[in-house]
Amino acid sequence: xxxxILIIGIILxxxxxxxxxxxxxxxxxxxxxxxxxxxxxxxxxxxxMTNPLAVPTNTPKSPNTDPGLVNTQVALxxxxxxMxxxxxxxxxxxxxxxxxxxxxxxxxxxxxxxxxxxxxxAGYPTYLPYVARALKSVGGHHTYVGDAMGTFMDQLxxxxxxxxxxxxxxxxxxxxxxxxxxxxxxxxNKVALVAEVWYLDKIGGGKISPFLYECxxxxxxxxxxxxxxxxxxxxxxxxxxxxxxxxTPNRVTRFAASLSDPTLVxxxxxxxxxxLRSGSTAKILASHASGQDSSSGLxxxxxxxxxxxxxxxxxxxxxxxxxxxxxxxxVYTLTNHFLxxx
Numbered sequence: 001x002x003x004x005i006l007i008i009g010i011i012l013x014x015x016x017x018x019x020x021x022x023x024x025x026x027x028x029x030x031x032x033x034x035x036x037x038x039x040x041x042x043x044x045x046x047x048x049m050t051n052p053l054a055v056p057t058n059t060p061k062s063p064n065t066d067p068g069l070v071n072t073q074v075a076l077x078x079x080x081x082x083m084x085x086x087x088x089x090x091x092x093x094x095x096x097x098x099x100x101x102x103x104x105x106x107x108x109x110x111x112x113x114x115x116x117x118x119x120x121x122a123g124y125p126t127y128l129p130y131v132a133r134a135l136k137s138v139g140g141h142h143t144y145v146g147d148a149m150g151t152f153m154d155q156l157x158x159x160x161x162x163x164x165x166x167x168x169x170x171x172x173x174x175x176x177x178x179x180x181x182x183x184x185x186x187x188x189n190k191v192a193l194v195a196e197v198w199y200l201d202k203i204g205g206g207k208i209s210p211f212l213y214e215c216x217x218x219x220x221x222x223x224x225x226x227x228x229x230x231x232x233x234x235x236x237x238x239x240x241x242x243x244x245x246x247x248t249p250n251r252v253t254r255f256a257a258s259l260s261d262p263t264l265v266x267x268x269x270x271x272x273x274x275x276l277r278s279g280s281t282a283k284i285l286a287s288h289a290s291g292q293d294s295s296s297g298l299x300x301x302x303x304x305x306x307x308x309x310x311x312x313x314x315x316x317x318x319x320x321x322x323x324x325x326x327x328x329x330x331v332y333t334l335t336n337h338f339l340x341x342x
Contacts, residue, residue, distance in 0.1 A: 111139030122146035134326035216280030305336035
């Protein structure tokens with residue numbers, strides 16, 4: 001009789017502990033460890049109470065040992081153990097988004113950049129190579145091939161990881177066809193590109209067309225000049241005077257006229273006016289027509305600022321301003337290249 005009273009007392013104690021845990025759990029989320037512990041303890045108690053323990057046959061059984069009492073004691077010990085162990089809770093790790101590089105980091109990246117340069121005017125001693133001059137103020141490693149077209153193609157196919165490629169095809173030789181297939185492949189790999197190419201009316205339907213399509217521009221019209229033309233007719237307007245292209249690192253004011261020196265001025269085909277395709281995200285930065293930012297383009301940016309197309313001859317405009325503008329092109333496209341790749 002005493003044993004039965006003891007069993008009932010222990011069960012009542014377990015029941016009271018369970019009630020206390022449930023009362024606490026009512027004040028917190030149902031996912032609290034206390035409630036989980038209590039549920040586990042109750043399950044373990046019920047299992048122990050309904051499954052008598054096997055007693056080894058070679059162990060003498062005490063006359064005072066009651067199997068029910070043993071089961072109750074084991075259940076109580078299991079309850080206390082379960083109540084004292086906190087289950088491991090899942091850890092929710094929130095990934096932090098990549099932060100864009102700072103201005104100082106961009107400068108460091110530019111100072112270690114890898115730049116491939118093709119400049120046709122290197123083969124004309126009469127003319128100052130503007131790109132070569134501009135590169136003197138830009139850090140990084142410069143692979144300058146001058147007007148060596150074969151070497152330029154070899155470098156494009158070399159497997160070198162370029163950050164920026166410059167094509168200054170001012171003499172309008174033969175940077176067309178397969179060159180533009182390779183250049184598009186490079187740009188699609190987020191390499192920056194600055195291209196002075198002002199004969200697009202001649203090659204726009206060739207292998208350059210996928211590149212122009214991706215850039216979001218078309219040739220609007222050929223740009224012509226005849227001897228005796230007023231140089232004021234060849235002005236251009238900045239559609240966004242605050243753009244870094246005209247302010248970083250150099251402040252470059254708009255070109256109000258072309259040069260008047262007949263030894264430096266080109267005649268006949270002097271460039272191309274560009275227009276944006278429907279739905280294009282490209283930006284015309286300099287236009288031949290005031291207030292036009294979707295047509296009459298002469299400086300166009302596309303592919304998130306990693307590409308600049310200049311569709312006029314650099315040597316038609318003042319030397320110092322053009323060298324400064326080339327420096328800006330380089331910094332602008334490299335900055336956007338590193339923002340896209342870091």
